[in-house]
Amino acid sequence: MAEFVEKRCEDMIPQLEQMERIKLFERTEIKDIAKKRKEFEYKIQRHQKNKEDFLRYIQYEMDLLKLVKERRKKLQIIAKKSEIDFSIANKINSLYKSAVFRFQDDFRFWIAYMTFCKQVKFKSCVSRMIGKMIQAHQNNPKCWHIASKWEMEENKNLDNAKKYILAGLRSHPDSQLLYTDLFTLELEQTEKKTNKPAKAKKVDESTSDKVVESVDAKVDESIDEKADESIDEKVEESIVKEPKIENDLPVEIKRAQIIYKTASNNINDVNYIIGLLNIAKNYKNTEKLQNQILGDLTTKYSNKAEMWDFMARRELEGLSYNPDDEKMEVDNDMESSSVRDRISSCNEVYQTAVKRLKSEQIWSLYINCLLEINKDLTVLPNYKRKLLKNALIQAHQAKKLQEKYYINWFHMLKSDKHDETSNEKIYQVLKYGTDAIPSSLTLWQMKLKHLMKINSDSEIIDNEFTIAIKALGDNSLPIWQMKLLYYQAKCPDKVEDIFKTGIMQAPEISKLIKVPYIEWIILTNGIEAARKKYQELSLLPPLCLELHKKMADLEILQPNVCKLNARKPHEMAALQFGKSHIEVWLDYILFEMKHGDPMKVSDIHRRAVKTLEPAKTDQFITQYSLLLANSENITL
Incomplete structure (x- = not known):
């Protein structure tokens, strides 16, 4: 080597x-x-x-x-x-x-x-x-896709690109990617022929059959003779036999129609069919092809929210679908009346959809579209706002409105011009939200903040806090924190009762209420009262490591640090959490080194090694060595 x-x-x-x-x-x-x-x-x-x-x-x-x-x-x-x-x-x-x-x-x-x-x-x-x-x-459809793309984009060889796609479809007859490639390739070929000079077009039209035969012959050369009939052969046969395909269309459009039909038969996916339609929209002379796809969409996928959303948004573009009309032209008249007609037609489609499907998905798609429309209020602001508000009310009444849309509704009302009833309307929307989704922390927070802003009746607000805490259960800590802040500002005499109630709640709430409780006591009653309460809270289940850390910090902040009292939180933390938490021992050692008795460090080290779980011991010894090496600069 x-x-x-x-x-x-x-x-x-x-x-x-x-x-x-x-x-x-x-x-x-x-x-x-x-x-x-x-x-x-x-x-x-x-x-x-x-x-x-x-x-x-x-x-x-x-x-x-x-x-x-x-x-x-x-x-x-x-x-x-x-x-x-x-x-x-x-x-x-x-x-x-x-x-x-x-x-x-x-x-x-x-x-x-x-x-x-x-x-x-x-x-x-x-x-x-x-x-x-x-x-x-060859078992990866993307491999055939990449090969065809290389031939098409780098070598400019559409014939070879087509061969790769067709060969790939043999192995992967359900591949969306390969059908899309073949569909696009045929439309690309049409576009290139359409853009040729008039003389060249005339030659193409007179020799279209020969073109099909020559391309098919080249495709056949690359296909195993023993394999099943190729997609390309089916395309040629269908062009001749399929009565639904008009003979006056370019050959490539006819082929694209058959490719679409084959794909739609093999792939039952509304979003994929919509994707093919969006591709067809980018090419000329595809109106009949688009109508064919639209017809299939409206019949085969009438139970899909995505289909209704797509059709409604087409109305917004001015593309109304009529099965008997082959022309699909966008109305480019941007006068107010034209815009209103488009929005109205779009809204009617959605209204039909929500009545038929009655699903949360279709309501969400409906409201998303109206929210997009409402981003531009330079034209028809009142009409757009009215449609959105009506849709929100209807979705709420149908019990299909998601949390984010209640929040949108709230912000929309807040941005509107305020009158005497504005605050009541906003509160009513937030009440709708918490009634419909009682587990939503965000909606409860918004509701309580709004209520505290507009209402001075502490009894009403206290009742709302109680309902919110009950509804949110173990996730109600932010509501407890809001309640404590509110009462510290409005009713200080009730704060301790709230703390006492809070520490009796579920462990997720109780242990995190203890920390602000001890902070509040030291601020209002002094260090001696805090030490007494700490002694009680430190033994009250659930045990809380953050409580010990907070008390240790508070002791060090005193003008005259009492080593005995400052050592207690570290000792309690080591007793309660010393088996699994390395940091309690390191904090304890650092305290003795800086504020206590450095002679005790070796004893604490020995205790830590004996107490910690075996998996934690080596990690502790390493961190202890680093602490000794740089005890002044290390941050723990």
Whole structure:
């Protein structure tokens, strides 16, 4: 292996010498490059090959190539490009080939290699390896898709692109990706023929049958004779036999119609069919094809919310669907009346949809659309607002309104002009929300904040707090915090009763109420009262580590630190949480080192090692060593 690596490194010496000679890199930089390459070469030559070694080596060479280009631009050096730039690109190409060969199952290597070849214009390399990629990954529809895309976009060879798609569909008859590719390809061919000069068009029209026959013949050559009848053959047969397809359409449109039909029969997905329709919209002479797809959408997917949403939004664009009308033209008249008609037609479709489907999904799509319409209130602001408010009320009454839409409703009312009834309307909407979704913390918070703002009756507000806490259960901590802040400002004499009630709640609430409780006591009654209450709270289940930490901090903040009292929270934390929490011991040690008795540190260390779970002991010893090494600067 060593001899092979040395030989490769020697082969790179001329390139490095050229880099130094034309002053792209300094001597020290050249040495670093040579050293780094040698390390990579040894790694990729190991008996056990590793993907990451190849990837790192490739990335290093790509970064080097990028740096070379930057240096050339900066120093205005153009000499020796073939010896340096091209040589590095060849090296990357060689590494990719080796990686692809050794790790053929990893599709990422193939994609990365093709991307690299595209960047450095090594197109012939990709053309040679596409067949190998397909052989290795023919069970992956994306492989056929990538092959066809390469032929179509890089080689400009639609025939070869089509061959790959058709071959892929043989193995993957349900592939949405491949049907989309084939559908788009046929429409692209129509577009190209339509944009040809008039003389060329005339030739095309007179020889359309020959075009179909020649393309089909080329496709057939690439298909196994023993396989089933190809998609392309079915397309040709259907063009001749299918009575629903008009003979005056371009051949490629006819083919696109059959491809669509085949895809829709194999793929039962409303969003996919909508996607094909959106593709067809981008091409000329596809009105009949679009009508065919629209007809299938409205009949086959009448129970799908996505279909109704799509049809309603078409109305908003001015594209009304009429099965008997082949023309679908967008009304570009942006006068107020035209916009109103579009919005009204869109709203009518949604109204029909929510009556038929009665699902939360269709209501959400309906309201989303109206919210989008309401983003621009320069035209018909009152009409747009009215439709949105009506839809929100209807969705609420149907019990299909999601939390986010109650929030939208609230913000919409707040942004409206205020009158005597505005606050009552806002409160009513928030009440709708909490009644419909009692588990929504956000809606309860909004409701309580609004109520505290507009109502001075503490009895009413206290009753709302009680209802909210009961409805939210274990998730009600933010409501408890709101309640405490409110009563500290409005009724200080009731605060302690609220704390006492809070610490008797579920563990998720109780243990987190203890910390602000002890803070409140020290602020209102002093340190002695806080110490007494701490002694009680520290033993009251559920046990709370944050309580010990807070009390330890409060003791250190006293003007005259009492070591005995300041040590108690650390001792309680160690007793209650010392088995599984390393930090309680480290905090305890740091306290003794800075404020207590440093002689006690070794005893605490021994206790910690004995008490901690075995899995935590090594970690504690490591952190303890760091603490001793830098006790002044470490933050715990």
